[in-house]
Amino acid sequence: MAGELTRMSAAGIAAAIAAGEVSALEVTDAHLARIGEVDPQVHAFLHVAADEARRAARAVDERRAAGEALGPLAGVPLALKDVFTTTDMPTTCGSAILAGWQPPYDATITGRLRQAGVVILGKTNMDEFAMGSSTESSAFGPSHNPWDLTRVPGGSSGGSAAAVAAFQAPLAIGTDTGGSIRQPAAVCGLVGVKPTYGGSSRYGLVAFASSLDTPGPLARTVLDAALLHEVISGHDPCDATSVDAPVPPVVAAARQADVSGLTIGVVPELAGEGYQSGVLARFAEAVELLESLGAKVVEVSCPHFSYALPAYYLIAPSECSSNLARFDAMRYGLRVGDDGSASAEEVMSLTRARGFGAEVKRRIMLGTYALSSGYYDAYYGKAQQVRTLITRDFEAAFEQVDVLVSPTTPTTAFPIGERVDDPMAMYLADLCTIPSNLAGNAALSVPCGLAPEDSLPVGLQIMAPVLADDRAYRVGAAVEAALDTRRGHPLLDDAKGLA
Amino acid sequence: MPIARDDVAHLARLSRLALADEELDHLAAQLDVIISAVARVQEVAAEGIPPTSHAVPLVNVFRDDVVVPCLGAEKALDQAPAVEQQRFRVPRILAED
Numbered sequence A: 001m002a003g004e005l006t007r008m009s010a011a012g013i014a015a016a017i018a019a020g021e022v023s024a025l026e027v028t029d030a031h032l033a034r035i036g037e038v039d040p041q042v043h044a045f046l047h048v049a050a051d052e053a054r055r056a057a058r059a060v061d062e063r064r065a066a067g068e069a070l071g072p073l074a075g076v077p078l079a080l081k082d083v084f085t086t087t088d089m090p091t092t093c094g095s096a097i098l099a100g101w102q103p104p105y106d107a108t109i110t111g112r113l114r115q116a117g118v119v120i121l122g123k124t125n126m127d128e129f130a131m132g133s134s135t136e137s138s139a140f141g142p143s144h145n146p147w148d149l150t151r152v153p154g155g156s157s158g159g160s161a162a163a164v165a166a167f168q169a170p171l172a173i174g175t176d177t178g179g180s181i182r183q184p185a186a187v188c189g190l191v192g193v194k195p196t197y198g199g200s201s202r203y204g205l206v207a208f209a210s211s212l213d214t215p216g217p218l219a220r221t222v223l224d225a226a227l228l229h230e231v232i233s234g235h236d237p238c239d240a241t242s243v244d245a246p247v248p249p250v251v252a253a254a255r256q257a258d259v260s261g262l263t264i265g266v267v268p269e270l271a272g273e274g275y276q277s278g279v280l281a282r283f284a285e286a287v288e289l290l291e292s293l294g295a296k297v298v299e300v301s302c303p304h305f306s307y308a309l310p311a312y313y314l315i316a317p318s319e320c321s322s323n324l325a326r327f328d329a330m331r332y333g334l335r336v337g338d339d340g341s342a343s344a345e346e347v348m349s350l351t352r353a354r355g356f357g358a359e360v361k362r363r364i365m366l367g368t369y370a371l372s373s374g375y376y377d378a379y380y381g382k383a384q385q386v387r388t389l390i391t392r393d394f395e396a397a398f399e400q401v402d403v404l405v406s407p408t409t410p411t412t413a414f415p416i417g418e419r420v421d422d423p424m425a426m427y428l429a430d431l432c433t434i435p436s437n438l439a440g441n442a443a444l445s446v447p448c449g450l451a452p453e454d455s456l457p458v459g460l461q462i463m464a465p466v467l468a469d470d471r472a473y474r475v476g477a478a479v480e481a482a483l484d485t486r487r488g489h490p491l492l493d494d495a496k497g498l499a
Numbered sequence B: 001m002p003i004a005r006d007d008v009a010h011l012a013r014l015s016r017l018a019l020a021d022e023e024l025d026h027l028a029a030q031l032d033v034i035i036s037a038v039a040r041v042q043e044v045a046a047e048g049i050p051p052t053s054h055a056v057p058l059v060n061v062f063r064d065d066v067v068v069p070c071l072g073a074e075k076a077l078d079q080a081p082a083v084e085q086q087r088f089r090v091p092r093i094l095a096e097d
Helices: A002-007 A010-018 A024-042 A052-067 A108-117 A158-165 A180-187 A222-230 A252-255 A278-294 A301-326 A345-357 A358-371 A375-399 A423-432 A433-437 A469-487 B005-014 B023-045 B073-077
Strands: A045-048 A079-080 A119-124 A171-176 A193-194 A213-219 A262-265 A298-299 A403-407 A442-450 A458-463
Touching: A002 A024, A002 B005, A010 A024, A010 A052, A010 A222, A010 B073, A024 A045, A024 A052, A024 A079, A024 A119, A024 A158, A045 A158, A045 A301, A052 A119, A079 A108, A079 A158, A108 A119, A108 A469, A119 A158, A119 A345, A158 A171, A158 A180, A171 A193, A171 A222, A171 A278, A180 A442, A180 A458, A193 A222, A213 A345, A222 A252, A222 A442, A222 A469, A252 A442, A252 A469, A262 A278, A262 A375, A262 A458, A278 A298, A278 A403, A301 A358, A301 A375, A301 A423, A301 A433, A301 B023, A358 A375, A358 B023, A375 A403, A375 A433, A375 B023, A403 A469, A423 B023, A458 A469, A458 B073, B005 B023
Parallel strands: A079 A119, A079 A171, A262 A298, A262 A403
Antiparallel strands: A045 A119, A171 A213, A193 A213, A193 A442, A403 A458, A442 A458
8 A cells, every 4th residue: 555655646645535545644654665765766855854744644634533624735745845944844955055954934835835734744955056957066965867867857956856756755846947847847757837937935935046936846747736836826925026816727727638729839949959859759749749639739939039048047147146145154054264363254255165066156156247347238137138038029929829838858867977067068958948937927847758769758848928827737737648548657657767 | 258267266256255276267167158158148139128127027015014023032043153142143344453
């Protein structure tokens, strides 16, 4: 039974708990056992909170026994990216500067998960301060892709993705600033969603680039992602950028799973040179599939998307250089060199040099450069104008089509170590995902098969207008259903890294 | 325009990063590559295009003016690297002379 429990969907687990077929505690124990068994190889978790998880599971069982109505994910275990504050677990953001930090408050998302009876199993590994596409910039070592342990699970939410793909949790929360949910979802064969910016609260999410950071779900099915999306979403007065609008009906859309009557746009700028042949082949098949399911497919050019990557690597580092100024060694976190004679500024500089890893330093300095006088207009200012042009490209496209599609990533999971010392090669992993961060619209990645040359998962990205997140779910669920039927078994059954 | 090593040292100082020489050499080469790549934004014709600082614009977000509890001193100081007399103890902030 324990093995079966870890293979179940979140929806299936919640139904079984509600029906009294299994207790939340049994479900949690099964997942903790799985973590004990495979995490030494996968390294998805930075912290496993077994006692706290069991306590939360018991509370759900008690509520059920008392006849209380349970929410749609009550008793379902979840892996939380270590960038959200938690009062009962450390929050490190994958950085030595925050090693062991115990936050004094819960993030809004942490609180909403607890309220919903979701059982938080622990905190997952990530690229340091969410800067990276592989988890290799974590100060605590990389996570491994359950499809092939010698490869990266993507990033920055790579630990969250690896945990779900390795059946250590049916659900995970990640954050997406330039693709950090969708890219790991794609390379691990999962569903990952970047909601509309402001649709999910940033309160208690340690900031990287505030105008781009978006929390969202990772799951093995589109419906599971939708259930989690609804639990975490909605207006939060603690986040001034939170959108005060109804949550898009993503669960209903995931159940609808029908594309008939929709017009789908293929973006020619997000394909071609630099894309792996198997990725393009699977993408082309997915587009044909959508057509066969009753969608109308057209090509829609978004000319400024070609400039999204350079614009992003000016805007995100600029915001990062400002946000990470808070790590000053004064109020919390690491302090180095405080020998009684060193000045505050010297202590600050020594601490930051020791506490931050190479990628974070690169981005802080790049952002400092882009914002410095004399360069501001040519770099940061220009990038902000390009951001407007990219948003306009989306707006024009969505006048013609309901959703846009592209590959989620140009390649499948790459080998650990391959891009560590080549930042530009690493940045290319976010080529297709960045435009939606700059424009703030919703985007979902759903598996669309394995690349023939390496038998690794390929993701289809579905981009929907701002606050029309449900459209991406509707299309994603249709693709998932058709491919599952064709294949005859869930995609993750083919993952052999842990076999 | 390539970025000089002195410029990188200056950036490190502005960024409050006490970097060793070999780290500066390594970063200077990498930043040069990255900056020439991101400089591509300058190719875009964008005259008269307003900048976007935020994807979903919101203006004047206020909350009700209600007093709510805040962190107590004990909790606020709990993770501090050094505490003295219920305050954050920091290194000297003034020059010696």
